[in-house]
Amino acid sequence: MANFHTHLTWAAAGSGLLSVLCLQVGLVSQQDALMLALVGTIGGILPDVDLQHAYPSRIMFSMLGIFVAFLMVFSVKNEMSISELWLVGIGAFLSIRFVFWQVFHKYTTHRGSIHSILAALFATFSTTAVSYHLLGKNDFTAWLLGLFLFLGFILHLILDEIYSVDFMNYRIKRSFGSALKLFDGKKPAKSLFMLGMTFLVWFATPSEQRFWDTFTSPQTYQIINGRLLP
Secondary structure: OOOHHHHHHHHHHHHHHHHHHHHHOOOOOHHHHHHHHHHHHHHHHHHHHHOOOOHHHHHHHHHHHHHHHHHHHHHOOOOOOHHHHHHHHHHHHHHHHHHHHHHHHHOOOOOOOOOOHHHHHHHHHHHHHHHHHOOOOOHHHHHHHHHHHHHHHHHHHHHHHHOOEEOOOOEEOOOOOOOOOOOOOOOHHHHHHHHHHHHHHHHOOOOOHHHHHHHOOHHHHHHHHHHHOO
């Protein structure tokens, strides 16, 4: 499998280039372009979130804890004192970063259900729904954020498969085929649960009509072609 540095570098480079393209053709604002690059980079390390003692897991749960903490603080009533708000935020962060982190790793195994295309779809729909309902993004931008996370996620799986092949000694490692898979066939119950959760989250996503209209329109690619070269 590829190491953390490789996943992070490729995901950051790929999402950065694509976010610049989206910005230059007028699909997103500067602020949203930065968010696209960040989300794509996160997607590039997300499949390794089930590695309990690895950087991706600690980074992802720390970021999730910070996000939930701010969400909790800004959603409670203003009558609370500053110290009470601090306690709410710190409590939310610690609960996600350590308690939920431990529970999560108790029921997951590396290259299991999380390391699959099904998990990529679940993460994509979740990102889209959160962007639309909680972050206030419009339907097109929300789906674009979901797409960037999906691309980063899939890039991670592809890199792991590539690194499973030893091109110098012309041999295939035992890990080949365990990264890029539709679902985890060894744990059908977990895969079925994730399939159900994916459908539930999909119902919470906004309309994708404007997203598909944009990316199936010849005019979009005419603009890209016109801005691609000097």
